[in-house]
Amino acid sequence: MWGRGFLIPQVINTLRLTWSHRHFFTMQLKTKEFQSLFTDGLNALAEIFQKHRFELRIAGGAVRDLLSGQQPQDVDFATTATPEEMKRMFQAVGIRMINNKGEKHGTITARLHNENFEVTTLRVDVQTDGRHAEVEFTTDWQKDAERRDLTINSMFLGLDGTLYDYFQGYEDLQNKKVRFVGNSALRIQEDYLRILRYFRFYGRVASEPGQHDSDTLEAIRDNASGLAGISGERIWVELKKMLVGNHASHLLELIYELDLTQYIGLPADVCIEEMKQVYQRTQGCSPKPMTVLSALLRSPEEVERLDLRLKLSREEKTLGIFLVKHRRDLVKGQDEKEGLKPFTDFIIDSREPDTQSKVLELLKYQGEKKLLAELSRWAIPRFPVSGHDLRRLGITSGKEIGTTLQELRDVWKKSRYRLTKEELLSTISTS
Ligand SMILES: Nc1ccn([C@@H]2O[C@H](COP(=O)(O)OP(=O)(O)OP(=O)(O)O)[C@@H](O)[C@H]2O)c(=O)n1
Numbered sequence: 001m002w003g004r005g006f007l008i009p010q011v012i013n014t015l016r017l018t019w020s021h022r023h024f025f026t027m028q029l030k031t032k033e034f035q036s037l038f039t040d041g042l043n044a045l046a047e048i049f050q051k052h053r054f055e056l057r058i059a060g061g062a063v064r065d066l067l068s069g070q071q072p073q074d075v076d077f078a079t080t081a082t083p084e085e086m087k088r089m090f091q092a093v094g095i096r097m098i099n100n101k102g103e104k105h106g107t108i109t110a111r112l113h114n115e116n117f118e119v120t121t122l123r124v125d126v127q128t129d130g131r132h133a134e135v136e137f138t139t140d141w142q143k144d145a146e147r148r149d150l151t152i153n154s155m156f157l158g159l160d161g162t163l164y165d166y167f168q169g170y171e172d173l174q175n176k177k178v179r180f181v182g183n184s185a186l187r188i189q190e191d192y193l194r195i196l197r198y199f200r201f202y203g204r205v206a207s208e209p210g211q212h213d214s215d216t217l218e219a220i221r222d223n224a225s226g227l228a229g230i231s232g233e234r235i236w237v238e239l240k241k242m243l244v245g246n247h248a249s250h251l252l253e254l255i256y257e258l259d260l261t262q263y264i265g266l267p268a269d270v271c272i273e274e275m276k277q278v279y280q281r282t283q284g285c286s287p288k289p290m291t292v293l294s295a296l297l298r299s300p301e302e303v304e305r306l307d308l309r310l311k312l313s314r315e316e317k318t319l320g321i322f323l324v325k326h327r328r329d330l331v332k333g334q335d336e337k338e339g340l341k342p343f344t345d346f347i348i349d350s351r352e353p354d355t356q357s358k359v360l361e362l363l364k365y366q367g368e369k370k371l372l373a374e375l376s377r378w379a380i381p382r383f384p385v386s387g388h389d390l391r392r393l394g395i396t397s398g399k400e401i402g403t404t405l406q407e408l409r410d411v412w413k414k415s416r417y418r419l420t421k422e423e424l425l426s427t428i429s430t431s
């Protein structure tokens, strides 16, 4: 297959005037994001590579983002220079290199004008065990593109704006198609995490659910068990991004249909309907990944089991347990005006600082958008009486202070947190 070099930004705008209006328009947008990458740091980096006659291009995800009119989060560079050659070049002009962990895989991180640049030597994966790869360096751009996961992630962008696209990645991006480079099964076997990357990028790129190539789904199903060897941390990172992306409910359903769940710690025989409803209700509320996922979990034990496989953070785990425990019993008040009261009472009673954020997730789960907005504006009132106040009134026994404080808290709660310190203390002297 021959590489196709597209000239983008300014060149296309001036030379290819036959392009459709839509095309023309999107190209202009890309120009802006592309141009904004040229900081002092990048200009200096480009000069060094040019001087030593090595090629330097933007690679992978950043090219995809730029072509979609988005500002890339991080920009990876690829080069024909080997790590040794890069080190020599950088050392010669006193450029600092940091964190040499990636060097074995060809990555050098150079610091120029207070910016870090990750530059990776073109490579082929000579041997993979489904997780890690042994690499060999090359100067062949197409070979490097070939070892990448998806066509939309396999492109390079020259610093003059030339697009190098060996596998119709740009066409796929425009048609919103997510496809593996070459043979799907082989790409998956090189790194089984790519199964979940496929889902994540489907959510990012596709406009409709359910537009998968049947051979892609077949390759995923056939290779599902390979996910068993992938660390929980890596799986959870991908899964989280998928859960808060587009089509998450469709993709979760697909994960069940393709029998992946046993390898990634999700319970079998779940209520897909509950998950679909929760997904619908949480649209537009920015739910946390765990909020969507907990719709598939029936009990705190299932959260614990998920944690064993995926290594959730403490916060994610406690949120999961909280939602599973309270999604049915902590519900809005009967009286229209008192709708929020059960939630605010719960937050004040719990006396833990992060309860409010958990209850906000619960309201998202329940689809209570109005109450969600109200609770987001609500600030926890501070209980105005302290043990010190009671001691000043002559109460000396610790036990009595404890019970009195609790009684006063109840009075305060009944007053809807309105009574002041003086008003509360006056209830003791008269009782
Ligand atoms: N399992 C993987 C991970 C990464 N890549 C390649 O390495 C690039 C960079 O990887 P990464 O930064 O993990 O993903 P991005 O595609 O950049 O996506 P994001 O925007 O989330 O960083 C990808 O575009 C892809 O070409 C791959 O082929 N297989």
Ligand SMILES: [Mg+2]
Pocket (backbone or CB within 6 Å): 061, 062, 074
């Ligand atoms: Mg990236």
